[in-house]
Amino acid sequence: MKISIFGLGYVGAVSLACLSRDGHELIGVDIEAAKLELIRAGKTPVVEEGMVELMAQVAASGRVSVTTDAQQAVLDSEISLVCVGTPSAANGSQDQGAVLRLAVDIGKAIAAKKEPHIVVFRSTLVPGTVEDVLRPIIESHSGKKDGEGFFLCFQPEFLREGSSIRDYDKPPFTIVGANHEHPVQRLQALFGHLPCKFIRTSVRAAEMMKYCCNNFHALKITFANETARLCDALGVDAFEVMDLVCQDTQLNISKAYLKPGFAFGGSCLPKDLRATSYLAKVHDVELPMLGAILESNRRHLDVALDKLLALGKRRIAFVGLSFKTGTDDLRESPLVTLAEQLVGKGMELSIYDPEVNLARLLGANKSFIERHLPHLGRMLHASLEEALAEAEVVVVGLNGAEIATRLAQLVRADQEVLDLVRLPADLPLRGRVQGLAW
Ligand SMILES: NC(=O)c1ccc[n+]([C@@H]2O[C@H](COP(=O)([O-])OP(=O)(O)OC[C@H]3O[C@@H](n4cnc5c(N)ncnc54)[C@H](O)[C@@H]3O)[C@@H](O)[C@H]2O)c1
Structure with a gap:
């Protein structure tokens, strides 16, 4: 398949290398000339295990080209994967500047293209962005409709820096938020061989679930760390405790308690949370996350x-x-x-x-x-x-x-x-x- 990738940071560069390794033709697009120079020379723009060898290999294959010309990249490819950064703005909101500017270029290119182009957003985007913000921009600059002249999808990326090639090849699942069958089939052709479930859902659910995954990871880390601080004050081995906690795959590491419902109560959870907070206070340990649960x-x-x-x-x-x-x-x-x-x-x-x-x-x-x-x-x-x-x-x-x-x-x-x-x-x-x- 002919694929253009926008944004050659951790996500984009690794995707470019892996997709080209898998036999596809890649056009990499970035606004940073230095990154493009590195890729042209067969070098990696990001420090990642295995990327030095993989970039040298795929550059030699002749299947990778790079450019700053976003519109030409759309014209020369069947599908675009958008992997530009979406960092925090000063007030905590998502800075969507890069993806908004790119949507204008993509829209203009689609205006000039005969075949319906597929645009897959892989950057993390707050729910509603693809359908409420990006779709109107692309429709107005292309003069075409989503689902007719082009197709928009959202496919969250789950790779972790440090093990991103391994994560690319063995993700927890592939989630595609889409409103039409055609782009789903093309994405299945690209990612369907991976050893995981391929799940189609709505665009908004796909956008939201990416946030849930990261929030859940942050919650788990903080849970383990708050537990460690309390254990330390009590002279208990936190590693032993957390290892025991994780051995319960019925109630702890499982789907249990992860379905929305009414507030919890009963004779155990509230009183034990209160006792935990009190214990922490007595030992001058701050546990803001556990302390906020009852509230x-x-x-x-x-x-x-x-x-x-x-x-x-x-x-x-x-x-x-x-x-x-x-x-x-x-x-x-x-x-x-x-x-x-x-x-x-x-x-x-x-x-x-x-x-x-x-x-x-x-x-x-x-x-x-x-x-x-x-x-x-x-x-x-x-x-x-x-x-x-x-x-x-x-x-x-x-x-x-x-x-x-x-x-x-x-x-x-x-x-x-x-x-x-x-x-x-x-x-x-x-x-x-x-x-x-x-
Ligand atoms: N880093 C991760 O492990 C990871 C994992 C999953 C999802 N994500 C998400 O993926 C997205 C990209 O993350 P990253 O860490 O690769 O970001 P990054 O900052 O490493 O790379 C972003 C790249 O986009 C380029 N860019 C900006 N504007 C552009 C434009 N108009 N056209 C072309 N390129 C442009 C930048 O120059 C930069 O090279 C973010 O939304 C992030 O939240 C990241």
Whole structure:
């Protein structure tokens, strides 16, 4: 394939070298003449393991050329990979200057091109950039439409500096955000041989997931480092602790706890986080990330409260009250906190939770509810029908196929529904349903 690559930094130079090694014809474009000179001489513009040998090899193959002429590069290729830098601006926003200027050149070149050109953005771009910012620029300068005269895609790059050739050849997956079939097929031809899944998604999801990946990596590193600081103060071996933590592939290194939902609660996580923060304070160790978790969790609960108050209704039914489906444990249940706040604002609550039976509540569970929802007895109903009968709003906090089916039977068209559990998308639920954050 004839490919132009814009931006010959870490991502662009490694892609140029690997794609040309794989037999494709490459045109490298950069605004820095020094980088182009190095590539012309068969040298690498970036310090990366294996790049010295690979650049010498591909330069000798005759399949690599370089230029500063962006428009000519588009005219001479079938597909463009955009790998220009997108650094931070002074205020923390993304500086998109390079990619915006390039979009103008690409648009002008497409205006003069007969065949539909494919433009694949590989630079990290904040969600919405390709469709809302770059597409209008390219459409206006080319006079053509995305999907007809050209095709735009977003394909996040996952290589890590230091091991980028190895990462290029063995990525975690290939993600292509695209609105049309043709560019997906061409990208499959370029990257489909890699030993990983090839996943097509929407352009925005592809843009967003790149941020999620990097944020997750940063979160993991900081988690390990905050753990190390606390361990150090306590005389515990942090490496041993983190190694044990990582050996749990059921709950820790797994998909568990990584699905959006309602705030967490219960008898363990909040109290253990509080104890961790206290321990850190006693030992003069600062753990800002762990210390911020309960506040963030609280903010998530406030979102539910704000949504309910915005509805301006008074009679609210809760389906579920315990801290998670299948238990009667009410301690630190976020649903109890939500109910408490609504009662405080004068709302009338009716509650149904098949696991919660006032007569059976004992010990800490009983005293927690006596402190937070002393009139629970008056609000609690033995059947879902009863709980929903008078309600204007239904808050769904219980998971499961059985309860979903019953809600589909019982919720009326005149009722508002706040979904905290992500009800199945195909559930034929009457009523006006809104998700918590979806
Ligand atoms: N470095 C990484 O490990 C990595 C990994 C994944 C994704 N990314 C993302 O990929 C993008 C590129 O990162 P990088 O580290 O390779 O950047 P870099 O700064 O090393 O290289 C960017 C190159 O783009 C060139 N450039 C700027 N404007 C140009 C224009 N109008 N036309 C042609 N070239 C132009 C610059 O001269 C520079 O050589 C960024 O969005 C980054 O966030 C980087």
